[in-house]
Amino acid sequence: MPLYFNKSDLTAFLTEVFPQVKDDFVIEAVKEMEVTVRLKVQDRHLRPGGTVSGPSMFALADCSIYMAVLAMIGPEALAVTTNSSMDFMRKPEADKDLIAECRLLKLGRVLAVGDVLIYSEGNSKPVARASMTYSIPPKQ
Amino acid sequence: MPLYFNKSDLTAFLTEVFPQVKDDFVIEAVKEMEVTVRLKVQDRHLRPGGTVSGPSMFALADCSIYMAVLAMIGPEALAVTTNSSMDFMRKPEADKDLIAECRLLKLGRVLAVGDVLIYSEGNSKPVARASMTYSIPPKQ
């Protein structure tokens, strides 16, 4: 199954549809069923103790898997997250960006499932793991 | 097991420790092993399509269960989320606050587990369900 969006087209789409997140996320790589997304960690992503907040990591995981779905099927901007599961395993470093390595495990007609490992840039031990399910609305 | 914090003390603690969230969350009720927390939905919580974003609901669930733990054991501000699971079941209404009804299912020496149902205010059908596990650090 070929890619619908390459990296630059996917970036342009993200910028248009989610203007509020374009300052946070950078799409680093797009391959068939895989994307890599960077969270540019800034003060608003931190929580007391100098670490990246859970909601910021959730947002990164959610955005990444959604980007992986979009890269394959195109601008189904209505695809919605129906389920998520996350394990928070290590404390992210406050002064490093987070890198999400995401793969789609299933891309069905009505449901897509992806999982993601999140790393503090430059560290090989993942800080978090997430899996998410998306419901894909029928084409009009 | 008695409450460590009542509602006003817990609110004061939240305001002190998480100043960045005090504009978002209101603790509505505190009982043994239970809290109710309101997300004052504002533009920054919305996503395209006029609905509350997933990360905002994650933040509400995470904050609520954390508040329920704190209400019981006091200011263990270092307790960390180790696992979360969420089901997003219905589209929240953009112009309604979200209400999280949270209960602790386990409050052990090292792990606490809580679950939460999130409602658009005034609607009896939950928009989301979450369960989360917290690791409680040993007392110094």
Next chain:
Amino acid sequence: MPLYFNKSDLTAFLTEVFPQVKDDFVIEAVKEMEVTVRLKVQDRHLRPGGTVSGPSMFALADCSIYMAVLAMIGPEALAVTTNSSMDFMRKPEADKDLIAECRLLKLGRVLAVGDVLIYSEGNSKPVARASMTYSIPPKQ
């Protein structure tokens, strides 16, 4: 929304469609969007250390939520589990039956979501919590 199956009809259906589980499970109560199911704990459900095994608790949770769906929509025997999340919070007692208290949180056209608390009979503290999603196939 009325019940499609009452308790005796649901029991008869379970016996017919899942003959291999009828020695394990007893439907204790059926209400709108709610069921209570008993696991008759036997040696084959135990694991070393004298406690009920994880797979046995998973089977109980899965069966219970499935029964709650069937009680509402009738013999859609092809409904399939697409996602599960469980927290194992306390050690079940080896010589007590397990009781699953299950409620449906969503019963949509294509997805159903339920959650369940599992208790050792006679103990008010839950041993496990589960939530599951089912995909409901289109009617022929």
Next chain:
Amino acid sequence: MPLYFNKSDLTAFLTEVFPQVKDDFVIEAVKEMEVTVRLKVQDRHLRPGGTVSGPSMFALADCSIYMAVLAMIGPEALAVTTNSSMDFMRKPEADKDLIAECRLLKLGRVLAVGDVLIYSEGNSKPVARASMTYSIPPKQ
């Protein structure tokens, strides 16, 4: 961190401690932080419709990640599953064994986290994904 158990020692340990599962599971490979485990699919693992049951897949995932923990830390037979999350993505083939490819993402002092992809033998698309957390009791 070196392996505590190699494949044959881990197999011997499984046989001794979980005699009831030794007819079901075969440890195919053991590496640092990784194991591969086969479920020898038999009639008792099937459900109506000719597919492997959810509880059988749960048991395979749970056993695999537990084996991965044991391979690293040795016979802490009391390590207990505290959380699991599974996505059931495709229908397993009834006449094929299931192969679980498991990796540990975290092996801490008190918590271990692993994930697993489960395949019908010979098919490259996973039928299920699981992640599980184990609580490791303190050494006596």
